[in-house]
Amino acid sequence: MELRQLRYFVAIVDHGSLSRAARVLHIAQPALTQQIHQLEEEMDAQLLHRSAQGVIATDAGKTFYEHAQAILKQVQDAKSAVAQSTDKPSGTVALGIPQSVSNALALPLLTAVRSTYPEITLQLTEELTGNLITQLKSGRINLAVLFDDGQLSPFASTPMIEEEMMYITCAKSRFGVSGRKPVSLAKAIEAPLILPGLQHGVRPRIENIVRAQGMTLENVIEINSVAILKSAILADIGATILPVAPLLSDIERGDMVAHAIGGERITRTLALCASKNIPLTIAAAAVEKLVLDVTDDLCRKGRWQHTQLLKRE
Template sequence: ILKQVTDAKSAVAQSNDKPSGTVALGIPQSVSGALALPLLTAIRATYPEITLLLTEELTGNLIVQLKSGRINLAVLFDDGQLSPFASTPMVEEEMMYITRADSQYGAGKKKSVTLAQAIKAPLILPGLQHGVRPRIENIVRAQGMSLDNVIEINSVAILKSAILADIGATILPVAPLLSEIERGDMVALPISGERMARTLALCASKNIPLTNAAAAVERLVLDVTDDLCRKGKWLHAEGLARE
């Protein structure tokens, strides 16, 4: 409630040409590696009078915060249940099979793995209430298979450590593990025969109007996302068309 009062005061004081104030944006842990720094740089260059508060959280926590008005905007996974929010398509990310470079669960010299091969390894995945896990479960189930050997970890940092310790493999977009993949510590392979992808959307509350500053940040998030995809800086991601 206090945040909404502060936002209302800010909306009265600011102009359309020069938005100012504080905007809280929630980003999932698995997205921040691709989007956070480019967005912060763009905000400073384009809207120096806006203070951007970035919150890195699990998806389930972001949904709760967005509903309550604790954050103005959130990047969420479009799992077909975003109807409570005003949502705009952002990007579709391909999910890959990722292991330690010399892992016992690796695919040798193969350039891809099948879904059946991928789920034979112990898979380190987030819990069912968060992120990509429901999407993976649905795809596996649709192929008449099941995930029988899952290690649930809801922290990107701990997930990285578990993969590097060769406790198992994962199925994720490359963004949260990009630095390890670029250094050669991990290997990411496409999953053949099945389209494994997740869709991200930028969401706002339908009940709490955006301030001028929040609307400006909303537009900038979409512009930065499109630019990253167009220049190939958001690997294995494709910008989505919007109305």
């Protein structure tokens, strides 16, 4: 198996066409087809399904595509690590951020990277926590912001913040409470709760706290998209328990109302994680430090609301 075969395969899947991939790769289509045939023979599996509509990956091909991307990313990182200098880091750094964090962190971080390290290309990936863990383990991304649920031992992790979760409804909701007073956890879970699925870092945390109080979540509407979750809350289909960051603009406009949860506070801890097995490039290490600096600045200035900075070694 050769690296060029991996590049060819990834290009075909990305473009959905042998002819388009051949043009991008500057290789004759028959030669490209021959290389893919050799790759499939070595893998002893059909990786691509060809039809009049184009080319798509088979189930085996989808699995191989994930590994091929990770291998190519690590090769590129190795080249960058050798070529770049410590005083002027350059190259591509891939950072994964959960959907519920990106609204607070993504834009300030992009701005900071562009102004501080103009020769670094930051690739931001917004994903569910479970997907980020898989990508970080495989090397497809260099860094990831993850929820510290006590199971981050496979990674090199640095504490970032503790973030409080609130009971959030639309304004004048039938599930709302009067005034701005805190709502009890028992009261909060009486409403239909619009929550992410269990593969999302927020949901297991809520489930565990509710269970520890001798209660259960009886009426949950699972929505993994922040945009759809917002629409459902505004339509008063239910309430949610989330950090305010992904819904802050709606809260500040008065379209939604956030209440602290009294008694048993529900918080989540965020950590910045990297692989223990794959060394960071100079550029990735620079971005790692910048993520922590930007987070500290956002919290101290009150721009990342209802958060508390955590001690670091």
